[in-house]
Amino acid sequence: MSPAEEEKSLPLPExxxxxxxxxxxxxxxxxAELVTFPLDLTKxxxxxxxxxxxxxxxxxxxxxxxxxGMVRTAxxxxxxxxxxxxxQGATPAVYRHIVYSGVRMVAYEHxxxxxxxxxxxxxxxxxxxxxxxxxxGAIGQFFASPTDLVKVQMQMEGKRKLEGxxxxxxxxxxxxxxxxxxGGIRGLWAGWVPNVQxxxxxxxxxxxxxxSVKHFLLLNTPLEDNxxxxxxxxxxxxxxxxxxxxxxxxxxxxVMNQPRDKQGRGLLYKSSxxxxxxxxxxxxxxxxxxxxxxxxMRM
Numbered sequence: 161m162s163p164a165e166e167e168k169s170l171p172l173p174e175x176x177x178x179x180x181x182x183x184x185x186x187x188x189x190x191x192a193e194l195v196t197f198p199l200d201l202t203k204x205x206x207x208x209x210x211x212x213x214x215x216x217x218x219x220x221x222x223x224x225x226x227x228x229g230m231v232r233t234a235x236x237x238x239x240x241x242x243x244x245x246x247x248q249g250a251t252p253a254v255y256r257h258i259v260y261s262g263v264r265m266v267a268y269e270h271x272x273x274x275x276x277x278x279x280x281x282x283x284x285x286x287x288x289x290x291x292x293x294x295x296x297g298a299i300g301q302f303f304a305s306p307t308d309l310v311k312v313q314m315q316m317e318g319k320r321k322l323e324g325x326x327x328x329x330x331x332x333x334x335x336x337x338x339x340x341x342x343g344g345i346r347g348l349w350a351g352w353v354p355n356v357q358x359x360x361x362x363x364x365x366x367x368x369x370x371x372s373v374k375h376f377l378l379l380n381t382p383l384e385d386n387x388x389x390x391x392x393x394x395x396x397x398x399x400x401x402x403x404x405x406x407x408x409x410x411x412x413x414x415v416m417n418q419p420r421d422k423q424g425r426g427l428l429y430k431s432s433x434x435x436x437x438x439x440x441x442x443x444x445x446x447x448x449x450x451x452x453x454x455x456x457m458r459m
Contacts, residue, residue, distance in 0.1 A: 185265060
């Protein structure tokens, strides 16, 4: 049998390992995104409630919505907009996961094999895994940022309708084209700085905490290496990731959702830092943790 014929006889995952990994990770991420998307929508709505910059600039409606918790916000969406609206913006969210998962996987493998390198015994040190994970997450999030922008803005369409404001988009394709026509290529990357920061911080918290908690439990408790141990470690790593990443996520959501002029420039915030300062000054430090609970639950 010739080498070409031998290669054709191999199973698909062995012939195209990276492509197979990408397809499987994208499918898994898409399913997970659809199942947990109502939590993401609720988180986004919570993060813009009581936005001080909106009231300061006179853009708020006369019927300002008081701050509501996660359950009341989700129930309010169902009562006021309908059950299906809990999945508004799910399509760009799936696009985002496909781009993010694929780029992150390829970037991580390249960093591991070609940039950071393994040790002589073929092991990959923990600190290199953290650096590689943070870097790969940041790179993946940068490329996926336009889909995140569309997702956030589509998630807010139901709220705009209730406030009597005109809807901005007719669908996902129209959203991309409208943002591109108003702000150019640069407009599609509005809010990319806190978006990338969030991805790096979440990856760092997740990677460092999971292994640390798992090893601690195995060494200091009667627990064995089973699903219970993995679940506790996952809850702890998700908590740390949410603590680290939520402030950047709040800033990202507000920058992405702010109204813009005809040139695509933000009318409320000049930059991510300006948004951070205005949020803390106008609403207090804890406003940076709006939407924390659904964020943790998703992780």
